[in-house]
Each structure stands twice: as structure tokens, then as C-alpha cells.
Amino acid sequence: MANVFANLKSEPYWWEEAPRIAEVPPPLPSQVEVLIVGAGFSGLTTARTLANAGKSVLVCEAGFLGSGASTRNGGMLGPSFHKLGMDGLSARYGQARSLAIVRESIGFVDFLKDLLNEEQIECEFAQVGRFRCASRPSHYDEMARTLEQQKLATGIDAELVPRESVQEEIGSASFYGGVRYKIDAMLHPAKYHDGLVRVVRKAGGLIAAATEVLEIERKSSGFRVTTSRGTVDAQQIAVCTNGYTKKVTQWLRRRLLPIRSAMIATEPLQAELMDRLMPMRRCYGDSRRIMAYYRPSPDGKRILFGGRASSKDDGPLNAKLLRESMVDIFPELDDVKITHSWSGLVAYAFDHVPHLGEHNGLFYAMGYCGSGVARSSFFGTKLGHKMLGNDADGATAFDDLPFNTKPLYNGNPWFLPAIIRWHRIIDRLGA
Numbered sequence: 001m002a003n004v005f006a007n008l009k010s011e012p013y014w015w016e017e018a019p020r021i022a023e024v025p026p027p028l029p030s031q032v033e034v035l036i037v038g039a040g041f042s043g044l045t046t047a048r049t050l051a052n053a054g055k056s057v058l059v060c061e062a063g064f065l066g067s068g069a070s071t072r073n074g075g076m077l078g079p080s081f082h083k084l085g086m087d088g089l090s091a092r093y094g095q096a097r098s099l100a101i102v103r104e105s106i107g108f109v110d111f112l113k114d115l116l117n118e119e120q121i122e123c124e125f126a127q128v129g130r131f132r133c134a135s136r137p138s139h140y141d142e143m144a145r146t147l148e149q150q151k152l153a154t155g156i157d158a159e160l161v162p163r164e165s166v167q168e169e170i171g172s173a174s175f176y177g178g179v180r181y182k183i184d185a186m187l188h189p190a191k192y193h194d195g196l197v198r199v200v201r202k203a204g205g206l207i208a209a210a211t212e213v214l215e216i217e218r219k220s221s222g223f224r225v226t227t228s229r230g231t232v233d234a235q236q237i238a239v240c241t242n243g244y245t246k247k248v249t250q251w252l253r254r255r256l257l258p259i260r261s262a263m264i265a266t267e268p269l270q271a272e273l274m275d276r277l278m279p280m281r282r283c284y285g286d287s288r289r290i291m292a293y294y295r296p297s298p299d300g301k302r303i304l305f306g307g308r309a310s311s312k313d314d315g316p317l318n319a320k321l322l323r324e325s326m327v328d329i330f331p332e333l334d335d336v337k338i339t340h341s342w343s344g345l346v347a348y349a350f351d352h353v354p355h356l357g358e359h360n361g362l363f364y365a366m367g368y369c370g371s372g373v374a375r376s377s378f379f380g381t382k383l384g385h386k387m388l389g390n391d392a393d394g395a396t397a398f399d400d401l402p403f404n405t406k407p408l409y410n411g412n413p414w415f416l417p418a419i420i421r422w423h424r425i426i427d428r429l430g431a
């Protein structure tokens with residue numbers, strides 16, 4: 001077999017058309033009204049809301065612009081229902097709150113579509129729907145039950161697809177049916193990120209790359225922030241660091257499990273092969289504990305395939321692991337070349353629900369549990385309104401959910417590799 005990794009690039013496929021640029025950061029002002037930590041989708045949408053309201057805003061980004069998960073993701077978006085379903089959510093937060101959360105979540109895609117239209121951001125947004133594949137017969141039964149609940153709660157436009165019709169959706173013999181959701185969409189995440197940077201700057205916001213926030217000190221009014229490039233006084237602070245949250249905001253770090261997610265891109269495939277494997281060119285995901293997610297590239301020629309690989313940012317190793325998983329699902333891709341392999345960090349909250357709010361004067365939005373493209377944009381916008389004191393515009397169904405940690409957890413999830421290995425074993429055993 002030819003070496004399928006011969007020309008592997010260890011960086012996101014997205015950066016081919018939307019390259020990252022090492023910017024010279026602007027001089028830092030001595031004071032601002034709002035300082036935002038992190039220039040991903042959360043930080044930039046928070047900044048957009050505040051700058052549009054006339055606030056002086058500085059976004060500090062430790063790396064280059066888009067160095068976090070926001071330009072590394074799969075670009076797939078939908079309501080992102082709770083991992084444990086309505087039952088899991090209700091068990092924790094009661095039925096009324098759970099209903100409010102899933103009903104609000106149904107609006108995430110429209111929210112993002114409106115934002116893109118309003119700001120004229122061209123990022124290959126396409127509302128193609130999602131096919132969620134059942135990896136076991138029992139998963140299909142569970143999906144049918146969950147779908148009924150989702151329909152009752154939200155009226156979502158979705159339908160069960162039995163095993164005999166799976167080939168209409170996906171060219172794989174691995175699945176026992178699935179659910180077709182119409183609402184889900186896809187976009188080019190790095191182009192979306194570039195669009196948000198432009199929008200924030202046009203509204204007067206200052207964005208500084210290579211400016212890490214090292215210390216946040218409370219003053220009698222506001223904060224003094226020490227960065228790697230100098231000190232800035234700020235009246236308000238928003239922390240939007242998700243999977244990259246560091247010790248400088250230890251209270252938040254203790255509430256998040258940073259987990260590496262990785263992706264690969266295939267070389268361009270023959271149109272007939274794409275027609276067979278992804279006839280409807282949708283977003284796809286399966287029902288295993290360690291699930292895989294995949295989609296066509298925006299030009300419809302490649303497959304972009306993601307999931308949990310190793311815990312390291314190791315392009316060649318992750319490419320090998322993800323390719324095995326991809327070929328299990330699509331054996332026809334056995335001799336296809338892999339051109340790109342990349343990864344980034346997502347953040348899970350212990351309750352599998354994203355969180356936003358304020359703690360000790362610091363505002364935050366984070367914990368998107370691997371589904372942050374639409375959620376982070378929605379949460380960032382809501383957070384901006386909260387910081388402006390616009391209570392009605394800032395209110396969400398996710399308000400005031402307890403954001404808990406676990407005893408002795410300090411933000412370093414040393415135990416995760418063992419849990420992931422265990423979940424893989426259960427997946428293989430077919431439970």
C-alpha cells in the first residue's frame with residue numbers, strides 16, 4: 001500500500017484558504033472599559049456586543065488570532081442537545097428548566113445565521129442537516145425514544161431512518177439506522193473567525209495577539225491586569241478561554257475538563273465516491289461513547305473526519321488513529337491519502353452543560369462540551385449584554401446553573417486517558 005501520509009501537514013485544513021497571520025500587536029492602552037481574555041468565538045462575540053454599544057474594548061489573545069479551538073473545529077453546528085438526553089438534563093435541573101434549555105438551543109443555528117447575514121460574513125454557511133448514525137441496534141431504539149421527547153418538547157424537524165434506508169444518507173454498512181435532523185448546518189470556521197475579527201475592529205474594538213493575561217488583580221474599582229506586554233486597568237473583565245483556561249483564572253480552570261479533539265482531511269475524492277459515501281453532503285456523527293464526527297469539505301470534494309485521538313498535539317499519531325476509525329466506517333477510503341491532521345482543546349463541564357455568568361466580578365462563558373461553534377457565539381453575545389446591564393437581552397435559559405467542580409480537582413485531568421480507554425473498550429464490546 002502506498003504511504004497514505006506521505007504529504008501530511010500538521011495544521012488545520014481550514015488554514016489553507018484562511019491562513020493565520022502573525023500580526024504585530026497594537027500598543028496596549030493604559031485603561032479600557034472592558035478587557036476580554038481570549039479571541040475565539042466567545043471572546044469576539046462578547047467584544048462585538050460591547051463595542052457596538054460604544055464601550056472601549058480590548059481583547060487579549062495569548063497566541064496568534066485563531067490559535068484556539070475556533071479555527072480548528074469541524075464547523076458543524078446545531079442545537080447540541082445534552083449528551084445524556086432530556087432525561088439526563090431533567091434529572092439534574094428539573095423538567096421546566098430542561099425544556100427551556102432545549103427550546104432555546106433549537107434557536108442557536110438561526111441565531112448564527114442572522115449574525116452572519118447582519119455582519120455580511122461569508123464563511124460557506126450551508127444548512128445541510130445532520131445524520132446521527134446508530135452504532136448499535138439498542139442505540140437506534142434509544143434514539144427513537146429520545147426523538148419522540150425532542151419532538152414533543154421543541155417540535156424539531158427530524159425523522160428516524162431505519163437500517164434498510166441508511167444508504168440514502170451514508171455509504172457505510174456500520175450503522176443500524178439513525179436520525180435525520182434538518183436544522184443543523186456547517187460553515188468554514190476559520191473564515192467565520194476572520195469575519196468576527198473584522199467586525200470587532202470595525203466597531204472600534206482593539207484585538208491584541210501575542211498578549212497573554214498573566215495576572216488579574218482587584219482594585220477598589222475595577223481590575224489591574226498584567227499581560228505579557230504590559231499592564232492595563234479595566235472596569236470589567238470577560239474570561240473566554242474555554243479549553244485553554246489557565247491558572248490565572250483558577251476558579252474557572254477547576255470547573256473544566258480540557259480534552260483534545262482531533263481531525264483529519266482526506267485528499268480530494270472522485271465525485272462518484274463522494275456521492276456514494278455522503279450522498280446528501282450533511283454533517284454526520286455516531287452514537288458511540290467515543291464518537292466520531294465527519295462532514296464534506298465546503299467544496300464537497302474531501303472528507304473531514306474528527307474525534308478523540310491521542311491526548312497529544314501529535315499530527316502524525318492522531319492521523320493514524322483517526323484514519324483507522326474512518327476506514328472502519330468507510331472501508332472504501334483504505335488507500336486514500338490523508339493531507340492534514342490537527343487538533344485542539346475543548347472543555348467539558350462536569351454537568352455536560354455550558355456555563356456563563358459572573359463570579360467575584362469576573363464574567364465568563366465556557367464549557368461547551370465539544371459543541372461550541374453556535375453555542376459560543378450565542379453565549380458571547382449574551383455575556384456582552386449581561387456586562388452592559390441589559391438584563392432582558394442578556395437573559396438565557398442557562399442562567400444561574402450551578403457551575404460545580406469536584407473535590408481535589410485542580411484543573412489537570414490526569415485521569416482522563418484511562419477513562420477514554422475504558423469507554424473505547426465498552427464501545428468495542430458493543431454496549
Ligand SMILES: Cc1cc2nc3c(=O)[nH]c(=O)nc-3n(C[C@H](O)[C@H](O)[C@H](O)COP(=O)(O)OP(=O)(O)OC[C@H]3O[C@@H](n4cnc5c(N)ncnc54)[C@H](O)[C@@H]3O)c2cc1C
Nearest residue numbers: 038040041042062068069070073074076213344371372373
Ligand atoms: C478538533 C475540534 C473539532 C471541533 N468540532 C466542532 C464542531 O464541529 N462543532 C462545534 O460546535 N464545536 C466544535 N468544536 C468545539 C469548538 O471549536 C469550541 O467549543 C469553540 O471554538 C470554543 O470557542 P472559544 O472562543 O470559547 O474558545 P477558543 O476558540 O478555544 O479560544 C480560547 C482562546 O483563549 C486564549 N487564552 C487562554 N488563556 C489566555 C490568557 N491567559 N491570555 C490570553 N489569551 C488566552 C487561547 O489562546 C485561545 O485562543 C471542536 C473543537 C476542536 C478542537
